[in-house]
Structure formats: structure tokens, C-alpha cells
Amino acid sequence: MKIIEVIDLKKNFSITTPVLEIEKAVVKAVNGVSFHINQGETLGLVGESGSGKTTTGKLLLRLLEPTSGKVLLEGRDISKIKDREFRKIRKDLQVVFQNPYSALDPKMTIEDIMTQPLTIHKIVPPLEFKKEVVRLLNLVGLSAKDAKKFPHEFSGGQRQRIGIARAIATKPKFIVCDEPVSALDVSIQSQILNLLMELQREFKLSYLFIAHGLNVIKHVSNRVAVMYLGKIVEMGDAETIFNEPKHPYTQALMSASTVPDPNIKRERIRLRDEIPSPINLPKGCAFHTRCQYCMDVCKIEEPPLITVEDYCVSCHLVKESIATST
Amino acid sequence: MSLLEVKGLKTYFTIENEVIPAVDGVSFSIDEGEIVALVGESGSGKSITAMSIMGLVPKPGKVMEGEIIFNNENLLHKKEKEMCKIRGNEVSMVYQNPMSSLNPMIPIGNQVAEALIIHQKISKYEAKKEAIKMMELVGIPDASSRYKDYPSQFSGGMRQRIMIAMAIVCQPKILIADEPTTALDVTIQAEILELLKSLIKEYKLSILLITHDLGVVAEMADRVCVMYCGKIMEDTTKANLFRNPLNPYTRRLIKCIPRADDKADILYTIGGNVPHPSDFPKGCRFSTRCEEVIERCKGETPPLIAVGEKHQVRCWLYHGEEE
Numbered sequence: 034m035k036i037i038e039v040i041d042l043k044k045n046f047s048i049t050t051p052v053l054e055i056e057k058a059v060v061k062a063v064n065g066v067s068f069h070i071n072q073g074e075t076l077g078l079v080g081e082s083g084s085g086k087t088t089t090g091k092l093l094l095r096l097l098e099p100t101s102g103k104v105l106l107e108g109r110d111i112s113k114i115k116d117r118e119f120r121k122i123r124k125d126l127q128v129v130f131q132n133p134y135s136a137l138d139p140k141m142t143i144e145d146i147m148t149q150p151l152t153i154h155k156i157v158p159p160l161e162f163k164k165e166v167v168r169l170l171n172l173v174g175l176s177a178k179d180a181k182k183f184p185h186e187f188s189g190g191q192r193q194r195i196g197i198a199r200a201i202a203t204k205p206k207f208i209v210c211d212e213p214v215s216a217l218d219v220s221i222q223s224q225i226l227n228l229l230m231e232l233q234r235e236f237k238l239s240y241l242f243i244a245h246g247l248n249v250i251k252h253v254s255n256r257v258a259v260m261y262l263g264k265i266v267e268m269g270d271a272e273t274i275f276n277e278p279k280h281p282y283t284q285a286l287m288s289a290s291t292v293p294d295p296n297i298k299r300e301r302i303r304l305r306d307e308i309p310s311p312i313n314l315p316k317g318c319a320f321h322t323r324c325q326y327c328m329d330v331c332k333i334e335e336p337p338l339i340t341v342e343d344y345c346v347s348c349h350l351v352k353e354s355i356a357t358s359t
Numbered sequence: 360m361s362l363l364e365v366k367g368l369k370t371y372f373t374i375e376n377e378v379i380p381a382v383d384g385v386s387f388s389i390d391e392g393e394i395v396a397l398v399g400e401s402g403s404g405k406s407i408t409a410m411s412i413m414g415l416v417p418k419p420g421k422v423m424e425g426e427i428i429f430n431n432e433n434l435l436h437k438k439e440k441e442m443c444k445i446r447g448n449e450v451s452m453v454y455q456n457p458m459s460s461l462n463p464m465i466p467i468g469n470q471v472a473e474a475l476i477i478h479q480k481i482s483k484y485e486a487k488k489e490a491i492k493m494m495e496l497v498g499i500p501d502a503s504s505r506y507k508d509y510p511s512q513f514s515g516g517m518r519q520r521i522m523i524a525m526a527i528v529c530q531p532k533i534l535i536a537d538e539p540t541t542a543l544d545v546t547i548q549a550e551i552l553e554l555l556k557s558l559i560k561e562y563k564l565s566i567l568l569i570t571h572d573l574g575v576v577a578e579m580a581d582r583v584c585v586m587y588c589g590k591i592m593e594d595t596t597k598a599n600l601f602r603n604p605l606n607p608y609t610r611r612l613i614k615c616i617p618r619a620d621d622k623a624d625i626l627y628t629i630g631g632n633v634p635h636p637s638d639f640p641k642g643c644r645f646s647t648r649c650e651e652v653i654e655r656c657k658g659e660t661p662p663l664i665a666v667g668e669k670h671q672v673r674c675w676l677y678h679g680e681e682e
Contacts (some may be wrong), residue, residue: 038566071584081544081546081547082544188632188633191632219571219573220611220628220633221400221632223616223627224629227625245545248574249620285546286538286545288549289546289549289559291552291572291578292574293574293576293577294577294618295578295597295600301549301553303549304546307516307547308544311679326599
């Protein structure tokens with residue numbers, strides 16, 4: 034069952050001149066993205082900074098209004114629903130942020146922080162708030178006596194646990210995990226990843242998991258989408274994407290990641306230059322300026338997204354190889 | 360003969376009569392042309408060790424004890440004026456965040472040339488020529504025309520290259536790189552690591568690489584020191600660290616990382632949290648989280664025990680096995 038479906042989602046930010054606010058340029062942060070996430074499934078989203086990962090996450094939560102395109106939550110277009118109506122649905126969508134240091138209000142106790150979503154969405158009657166907070170804290174591996182503490186009394190890993198407890202307080206169906214372990218130490222990272230996966234099994238949660246650590250993505254994801262300059266260039270099974278990446282960008286990304294094992298030596302594909310600015314997107318294939326296989330056609334024509342069952346890729350090179358194999 | 364030797368370094372912070380032992384008896388050495396990685400979690404004292412070598416420990420921190428031997432001289436006995444001649448000239452440093460370590464108001468060329476003008480008696484014209492050469496070497500395209508550009512006109516990866524150019528422009532013997540690639544994307548990280556490797560060949564540079572990423576260690580290091588709560592837990596070669604880690608902390612740290620070839624559903628974890636420096640446990644500092652803890656660990660701090668060639672471990676489990 035599809036929990037979330039995204040159809041041709043676009044988000045432009047306009048850069049305006051100060052004072053007169055005349056539009057100077059348009060940043061195409063998300064430029065036509067389509068995917069879906071099934072119940073109990075994790076879709077990993079990878080890409081360099083500036084590729085539009087976080088913007089996509091925000092659009093899915095309706096923290097940003099899309100310029101065009103649809104976000105369907107169980108078949109309903111959430112961008113078309115009125116604000117008042119949407120508040121009832123909001124509890125189905127939650128988020129875990131990257132930085133557990135800034136995601137919690139320093140002047141509120143953990144109990145206050147956790148009670149807020151319970152009050153707003155009327156999850157349990159007020160008399161049971163205390164019991165529910167304790168239940169949630171236990172669920173993420175904290176104890177009842179932590180409820181009266183303030184965020185600064187916890188370590189980074191514990192704070193991230195509180196962030197997760199707050200996210201699952203409303204019994205959501207879908208959680209956007211925006212780099213939830215990037216700010217944590219290795220030994221704590223594995224604790225949080227285990228917790229997230231345990232909760233997923235227990236509550237059949239769906240995750241959009243945004244991260245730049247490829248080893249982490251491989252571990253948690255069922256499917257992986259690779260983004261480059263606001264577009265998905267390749268998406269498919271985690272196995273396929275990691276073992277047989279077809280898009281030159283995915284190949285380069287995989288080869289650039291370091292392996293914690295000195296015996297594995299990988300052929301490194303070097304990328305020329307750095308990611309171009311999303312203000313002036315290159316013509317044709319957005320990746321052609323850095324691609325080692327760049328052909329003439331890449332500079333003129335944008336490659337179509339070729340879909341074979343659950344797998345899709347957008348590259349002229351792959352189009353040829355698929356055409357010849359059939 | 361080692362180029363730099365740190366012996367029993369203790370750097371403590373005193374805050375409101377409370378003593379925080381950030382670095383507590385750290386000893387290691389770096390040979391010529393060697394890359395030594397200092398690995399550990401946040402709060403383990405990696406960066407403070409580096410700052411102590413540079414003589415830049417932030418207040419209220421103070422080096423209490425120990426020796427830092429460089430060129431047969433103890434850097435800790437040097438006056439501030441003498442340290443200024445060494446810092447950036449013979450020992451230099453690259454910081455984690457290139458966005459905040461460059462002066463936004465000064466053209467980058469001038470920032471690269473500054474070290475030359477201060478440390479070496481050459482004219483401004485020659486310094487400029489040398490700086491452009493160095494910028495080309497670290498891979499800044501069209502260096503001479505970008506000499507007058509400001510840091511904001513460069514991307515993150517390019518700024519880190521400029522930082523490296525600044526650090527090596529005086530051809531130092533030792534480069535301390537404090538998490539040089541943590542703030543960068545994987546593709547850019549790969550390029551910066553390549554650049555550092557090529558510099559070692561070219562200049563016989565020695566590098567003290569501070570990182571928490573064991574992937575970077577596997578890629579770069581010759582030798583590795585694993586730090587935990589201000590102490591070195593294991594000091595060994597890279598091959599040994601990954602093939603035959605001995606200290607329980609090191610073993611678990613390596614097991615914790617999700618690996619691309621590993622199919623296990625549940626990741627290995629180290630229970631508990633890193634203890635706060637104000638209440639480090641008595642005895643071995645890992646004893647509160649260690650699964651192989653024995654009675655002795657809780658009372659006595661284990662010494663670094665040599666268990667093989669170039670392999671030292673701080674753990675009572677290996678006591679009596681030393682060679």
C-alpha cells in the first residue's frame with residue numbers, strides 16, 4: 034500500500050533584489066521529482082549538499098508549498114487541503130531533525146516537550162498525559178525520571194531519542210528522518226539506527242531517510258533514490274543501486290565513499306569540478322558538466338526517465354544499452 | 360628517529376574548582392612522512408591534543424605536565440614569541456570548517472601569502488608568486504586571476520584547498536589536520552584526501568590526522584591512536600587496527616559501523632554513553648561500558664602495554680602477555 038506518493042513535484046525559490054523585490058533569478062531546488070513510499074518501507078535519499086534532499090522532505094510535510102506537482106498521502110493531495118482540515122492530518126506526518134541540540138526547546142522540560150503533541154492532537158485524555166509520556170520514553174530507551182529534566186542534561190544520543198519519542202507521540206504513519214545520525218558519534222549512531230528500525234517494525238512506519246553517509250543508507254533502506262540538482266537520476270532497490278549502479282553519477286558517488294576496511298581498494302571515479310549552482314542549471318542533462326562519459330546528445334537533450342518496474346534511471350548512456358539488450 | 364614526540368601530555372581545564380582532565384597522559388610519536396590518525400568520539404580529547412601541540416589551548420585549559428619534543432626541543436618550554444616562529448612555519452594546522460577559518464574581508468591570495476611574508480624574508484612580489492604557485496598545486500584553477508577573490512566566492516571544497524595551501528605554503532614538517540573533510544560532501548572528501556596524499560609524496564610532509572571516521576582512517580593512515588576519555592586506548596598500525604583490534608573499546612567501535620557488505624538487521628552497539636569528563640569512572644575509563652570488565656578494571660587504571668611490534672594496548676586483559 035502506498036502511504037506517500039509524489040508526482041512531478043517542483044519547488045522554485047525566487048531570488049529578488051532588495052527593496053524593490055524584482056525577481057532576479059530562480060533557484061530550481063526541486064525540479065520534477067516523482068516517487069512513492071509503501072507502508073513499512075524506507076526510501077533512502079542521497080545526494081550532495083544542494084541537491085534538494087531537505088527541500089523534498091519539507092515539501093512532503095507541507096512545511097513548504099510546492100510550486101507545482103502533487104503530494105498524495107494515502108491518495109489525498111495534501112497541498113490542496115485547507116489549513117484547518119490539514120491540522121487533523123498533520124499528526125500522520127512527522128519529522129526527526131539532524132541536530133538534536135537545536136530541535137528541543139531548552140526552556141521546557143522533557144515532559145512539557147512531549148505533552149505538546151499529545152495536547153494539540155488530542156492523542157490521549159489529559160489525565161493520561163503523564164502515563165503516556167513515560168510509555169513513550171520507555172519505548173525509546175529512556176526512563177520515567179528523565180521526564181522532569183531539561184534538554185541540556187542529556188547527551189546528543191539521548192536528545193535524539195527524545196526527538197524520536199516526540200515524533201512517534203502522535204502515532205504517525207510517515208516520518209521524514211533528515212540526517213538523524215549525522216551529528217552523532219559512531220557508537221551512538223548504531224543505537225539510534227537500531228531504535229528507528231525497531232520502531233518501524235513495531236508500528237509499520239514508513240520513512241523517508243535523508244543522509245549523506247552511504248553506509249548508513251544502505252543499512253536502513255529498502256529502496257534508494259539518488260538526487261542530483263533537484264532531480265532523481267536513479268532509483269531502485271538498495272541492492273541494485275549499491276551493487277550495480279547504472280547512472281554515472283551514482284557510480285561516482287559510490288566510489289567516493291570511504292570503506293572502513295583497508296583491504297578493500299576501490300577504483301575511484303573522479304568527478305570534475307563541483308556541483309553547479311541550481312540557479313543556472315546546465316542545458317540538457319544536468320550532470321553532463323561533470324560526467325566522464327559525456328556525449329554530444331547529453332549537452333542538448335535532457336535524458337528521459339526510463340522506468341523498468343520498480344527501477345528508474347535517467348541517462349542517455351543507459352537508454353542505449355537497454356535498447357541494444359532488448 | 361621520530362619527528363615529533365608527545366610524552367605524557369596532560370591538559371586540564373579548571374572550571375569553578377572542578378578539574379576536567381580533557382587530555383590525561385597522552386604519548387605518541389610521528390615519524391617523517393608518516394600519517395598518524397588520532398581517532399575517537401567527541402569529548403575524547405583529540406582536538407585538545409592538537410591544540411596543545413600548537414600551543415593554542417583555549418582558556419581555562421592549561422598544559423599541566425608532559426613534553427612535546429620537536430627538533431630536539433620541548434615546545435612547552437618555548438615562549439609565545441618563539442612559538443609564533445614555529446606555528447605556521449614548521450608545524451601548521453588545517454581546521455574542520457573552512458567557512459569560518461578564513462577571513463571573509465581579505466582576498467584569499469593575501470591570506471595565503473601572509474604566512475610567507477611573516478615567516479620568510481622575501482618581498483611581497485615574491486610572496487605573491489609563491490602563493491599563486493601553491494594555489495595551483497592544491498588544485499585551484501586559474502589561480503593567478505582568482506588571487507584577489509574573497510572566500511565567499513569559493514565553494515566549500517575550494518575553501519578547504521585554500522586552507523591547505525595556507526598551511527603548507529611555508530613547507531612545514533608537520534601538518535595537523537583536524538577533521539579536514541567532515542564538513543564536506545563525499546565526492547569532495549575523496550578529492551581532498553587525494554590532495555593530502557600527493558602532498559606527502561611531494562614534500563615529505565608528516566600528518567597528524569584527527570578524525571572520527573574510520574573510513575577515512577582506512578584510506579589514509581599509517582598508524583592509528585584510538586582515544587577515549589582523554590587517554591590513548593590502543594596505538595597500532597592501520598592493518599592491525601582493522602585485522603586484529605585488541606582493546607574492547609576499539610573492537611566494538613569497529614563493529615558498530617554499518618558496513619555495505621554486512622547483511623545483519625541489527626547493528627552492534629556499545630551500551631551507555633561516553634561519561635562526562637567531570638565524573639570519569641575510577642580505574643579504566645571504559646569500564647562502565649565494557650562487557651569484558653574484570654574486578655581489577657574498576658580500581659586500577661591499566662597502563663599502555665606493548666603486545667607486539669608497534670602495537671600497544673591499554674587494557675588489563677592483556678596484562679602479563681607483553682613481549
